[in-house]
Amino acid sequence: MSKPILHSYFRSSTSYRLRIALNLKGVEATYKAHHLRHGEQRADAYLALNPQGLVPSLELEDGTVLTQSMAIIEYLDETIPEPPLLPQGAVRRAQARAMAQMIACEIHPVNNLRVLTYLKTGFGADDAAVANWFRHWVATTFEPLESLLAARQEKTRFCFGDTPGLADICLVAQVANNRRFDVDMTPYPVISAINEACMELEVFQKAAPAAQPDAE
Ligand SMILES: N[C@@H](CCC(=O)N[C@@H](CS)C(=O)NCC(=O)O)C(=O)O
Structure with missing residues (x-):
């Protein structure tokens, strides 16, 4: 039986999100790497699949190409309902989506490779300035995210409940990205604890950048 093709790059956090979701849903996909630093996402063959030139994309068995990690994860959740990636109840679902968003x-969007590259090529930023930019935009959102998670009525192991979902998927992928820019995680103990709880699970470990065939 044919499998969907996951167009990915090991370091890409949006690809990491989708890899986790595929593992949680038990979907096996053929891994196709596109080296972002070598510009392979802008090769004609890939642009024919995804004109945005971004990973991830998911090429389904019938040739349909899905793009945008959040839309693809939503598609997986709709077509493979178990285990659900959103909690019970409209309010909690809205809260989970809000954290993921x-x-x-x-x-x-402000810390993507092409944005960081443009800071250098268009505005003369050096590596240190780019790293400061990255950390600034992480802190601007991680501070309120930490507050929201700390204020939850139920102090569950994952963002919402005892099983990981959409918010956890986004959180883990972002925490991994943060490491590349030496983000200090000490101000975020709840985020760190949720990240650790997720990383105890094989589905998260198998999706991690270092576990991918194109890992360097
Ligand atoms: N909103 C998109 C963003 C996709 C995206 O920006 N992917 C990055 C890797 S994490 C990428 O392909 N960057 C290529 C580039 O910047 O040239 C999604 O969630 O799928």
């Missing part, structure tokens, strides 16, 4: 909409 704090990372996906507020941190990642």
Whole structure:
């Protein structure tokens, strides 16, 4: 039986999100690496699949290509309902989506590779300035995220409940990215504890950057 193709890059945190979701849903995919630092995401063959030139993409068995990690994860959750990636109850689901979007909409877009590259090529920023930029935008959202998680009525192991979901997926992928820019995690004990709880699980370990075939 054919498998979907996961277009990925080991260091990409959005690909990491999707790798976790695929593992949680028990979906096996063929891994196709695109080296972002070598510009392979802008090769004609890949642009024909995803004109945005971004990873991840998920090429389904019938050739349909899905793009945007959050949309693909939502597709997986709709088509493979177990285990659910969102909690019970409309309010808690909105809260879980909000936490995921704090990372996906507020941190990642301003810290993506092409943005960091443009800071250098368009504005003369050096490596230190770029790292400061990265850490600034992490702190701007991790501080309120830590407050929200610390204020939860139920101090569950994962963001919402005793099983990991969408918010945990985004959190873990962002924490991994933070390491590359030496983000100090001491102000974020709740985020750190949730990250550790997730990383005890094989589905998260198997999705980690270092476990991918293109890891360097
Ligand atoms: N919002 C998109 C963002 C995808 C994205 O920006 N991916 C990054 C890697 S994490 C990428 O492909 N960057 C290529 C580049 O910056 O040239 C998603 O969630 O899938």
